[in-house]
Amino acid sequence: MNQDHIIKRFISYVTVDTESDPNNPAFPSTEKQWDLAKLLVEELKEIGMTDVTLDENCYVMATLPSNLDYEVPTIGFVSHIDTSPDFTGANVQPQIHENYDGSDIVLNKEENIVLSPSYFEDLLMYKGQTIITTDGTTLLGADDKAGITEIVSAMEHLINNPEIKHGTIRICFTPDEEVGKGAHKFDVEKFGADWAYTMDGSQVGELEYENFNAAGAKITVNGKIVHPGYAKGKMINSMTIASDFINRLPANEVPEKTSGYEGFFHLYSLEGKVEKTVLQYIIRDHDRELFEKRKEQMQQIGADMNAELGSELIEIEIKDQYYNMKEKVVPVMHIVDIAEEVMKEQGITPLIKPIRGGTDGSQLSYMGLPCPNIFAGGHNFHGRYEYVPAESIVKATNVIVGIAQKVAERFKN
Template identity: 50%
Template sequence: MDFSVINDIKDMSVAERFMRYVQIDTQSDPNSATFPSTAKQLNLSKMLVEELTALGAKDVELDENGYVYATIPSNTDKNVPAICFCSHVDTSPDCSGKDVKPIVHRNYQGQDIVLPDDKSVVIRYAEHKDLAEQIGNDIITASGTTLLGADDKAGVAEIMEAAKILLQNPHIKHGDIKILFTPDEEIGRGVDFVNLERVGAKFAYTMDGEKAGTIEDETFSADAATLTIHGVSVHPGFAKGKMQSAIKIAAKIIEALPKDRLTPESTSDKEGFIHPTNISGSVEKATINFIVRDHVTANLARHEAELESIAQKILAQYPGCSYTFETKEQYRNMKEVLDQYPEIMEIGLEAIRRAGMTPERRSIRGGTDGSRLSFMGLPCPNIFAGGHAFHGKMEWVSIQDMEKAVKTILHIAALWEERA
């Protein structure tokens, strides 16, 4: 097939889909014990099931854990590996996703964008460098009181639009295309209960990246660490020489952490860090929760050893106290898996080229559903969805970049068939 056939597709409805989806509040909740963490995520998932069924997708299902599965059947005689496209329906707990009002700013010309419902929220051209590439494009923002939800409803809308195009254009040859929409990605639980046998794919791509043209095959490796300090509690009126406050000891440990390295504030690129995320407790007992990150998995143990050493040095000043230190694996750098299957990235990069962009291979200072999926047996890099300034009121996405993402999905599907 002449790949220009895909690039010539006009009149996409991806923007209309996206603006419908963002108006559904799907914020996840890290403090919830349920799965999904919020029932309102299912409102979007149910809509996606209805739309996929109406489009003619097969095996459409919303399971008991809130996962949406669907298949676009192969239309070729070739033996093509089944490929999955995946996005998450939830939005970040960091900023409200209720009553989102999407606004389209047509023919952007480099101006600062003042959001109407809170004019103190301004998307400034000088501060958002990628706006320089959007001159003449149509930009979607929220109204100033909520996030937009491009993370990751842009990805959801792009996969849905690509599904529609594939189902309506049988001349675009492809193998089985699997679709997976997950809940709770923003709180790190997105694939806790996914049924990979039900997905039925050999390889996958998450549509959850940022700038148009980017593809990511490397994430942090991540651990959680919990330091629990057991102090000595005495009535404060009679505490002289006796009390050893676990809260104050915890504060000293945090103060003793490195300040010009190994912190989120002081690192970039592939530098790792130790980051205290929560502290709670009393005189008798205090707990500090940390996240530990590095692109090199072996470095996690070094960072954790340094953290425990700092705690030991502080606690040595308090002979009546004790501590426990526990670490838990969260996810691992997906590059360790993806390097074993170079064709996944080769096809992703070529698809971006065919969609008219210069591909940019990036590393993520974070993780995605693809990190865990890769280690669960479904190798899965991350492709741009076009959103910017995630998790806040200044979030934005351009319609043209979402259309490029749709075409990238179509090219990936066609390339796997072409090379089979």
């Protein structure tokens, strides 16, 4: 793999602004995602991919035909085009830091923005490597343009080295993953793969096939406004009631106090006045039974408070968002085993752990396309301190090539 060539490709992607918009119901949620989609279509054609398509929903798909004289399963690789709306992705100015020496990296001298291993300890794992950052005023977009880079580079490598044997490979780049819609219009039947991998994890070695069960909850508290000078026995302050509701949920079951398989309730929005307060929560748990109990617990708190208040002042609306892909992957566990074997053969220690979040692969698994998640190499996603070692992108690219080889070997007659 030519690392300089891969860096150039990655930079060509991250300098295209593809930030998605959680408040726009359109699909995709931003027009600028088409810019990278169209660029990718042309590049895939140039490197020799076939069946290159860009549909009306901004999904890019392409095929690398088998070079075998026997049948093996068709596998797929998936990454997303958009970047997170949590931090601006406009006018990304990548900086390349060669032979990183383990010291502070000054991202922006004028604004005193520093990427320091004293705070981000993972940096020290990459001493001697080439670190790609921004100038500190934007995110980088390694989530998930590193994944796109790896997939395109792996396909190019396989095309340029036909002696490497592989079955049919399908690839797809999706829009709007960062706003939870990446798989909503994914055409699994058209994709035609037996299984796939999302290249959307973080540090080298990550291999994930478990994620949260997820729901969103909207709690509306209705109050009554009365002149405060004459409010005794008449005013109902919805904000006070909302505070009581918040305090009845377990104080330690929040994101900042949980890890691993521990679930949580996360209050991410609060808008209130005396007459009306709206709380927005997300509910998360890896265990399906505990997940259901969390939803029941929230409903019960609302029912108990309404009974105490003597009026139906609290309205609760809960909607499931996605489920743990483990249920769909475990019956075909060989797809995880193949990725694990390839990593070990390439000297990479597999880090098999649950995702404390969601991924396109979760929804795709429930749509009939089992889809574990593999590392893309980046760190500190969704913010100014995001970085990716170029060597990690190369390693992920090699894993894709290795999986293609391994499937060809595993399913040989």
